[in-house]
Amino acid sequence: MTSITRMSVLALAVSVIALTGASASANDSRLIATQTAEAPSADTPAADLRSALDQLLGEHVQLAADATNAALHGRDDEFKAVGGALDSNSKDIANAIGSIYGKDAGEAFLGLWRSHISMVVDYTVGTASKDKKMQDKAVGELMQYTKDFGAFLNSANPNLPQDAVADLVKHHAVTLKAVIDAQAAGDQAKAYMELRTAYNHMASIAEALAQGIVKQFPKKFG
């Protein structure tokens, strides 16, 4: 091959490579542009809100179940420790509410939220001591609480109908009661099955709350 021929082949190769590179570069740019413009993202204020509520409410059920299990089986140190963690969770939920509706609303929420935990404790104590009167009183108070909680959230957010919220919280109480009953009966398999049901139900509450809040504050969460 003559020098001219080698040079020609090299030039042609360089040209081809350059053209291929340019083409690839153009394609990459178009691909990046496409990704930037159209790729969906899970990182939005609404998604963050829903995720936070899912996590906090799920944690609430888990810790409540741990507390009742410790109480039913006389593990006092554990009960105190889990009780502390449960109250920290309650404060976190209240702070989340307060971050949206103001500090005073958060404090009002905390008082109300704590009251239902006391009712669950009363039910657990009644169950442990086989005191049906105490159990029934606690259940009655929890049912009234569901209306109170519905009224609270409806007052803060008209997009959250009182009765609908009350029904969701009622189901929370009923599913948690099933966990406590199974724990008291010593049926571990049933207790954990009921716990999964109770835990998963909290996603329904989180969904309702998140949707109502996003609707109320579209600029903040939209």
Next chain:
Amino acid sequence: MNDITLFGLATLGLALVGAAASAVASDYELENSAAISTQIAAAPTEAATIKTFQFQPKALEVRAGTTVTWTNDDNIEHTVTSGTPEAPVGNFDSGAFGKGKNFSAVFQTPGEYTYFCAKHKSMRGMVKVLPAE
């Protein structure tokens, strides 16, 4: 003049006196009512709201003689009960009242008056009464 005539005259006299007294009393009552009405109209008042399980304002400062009226804006019953859940005082207690209903209390004596909702014991408020101007 016989007894019957005297009796009749006496009765008529008594009736006339009674009518006159009644007229005077009515005038007095009217004047007094006006005075009372004027006093009521001039008596200071303050409004408070119960909303989202909060007494708003949470701490209210008023002058002695003020009537405070709470209006329930929540779709659930609340109470306005003096004292604390641990130590109710008994100065005032609205009983349960629902949405749109009111409860009023007159605060005559300077001091600090805490109160709570007997149905939702974490709900607390306070009225601070200053001496009348």
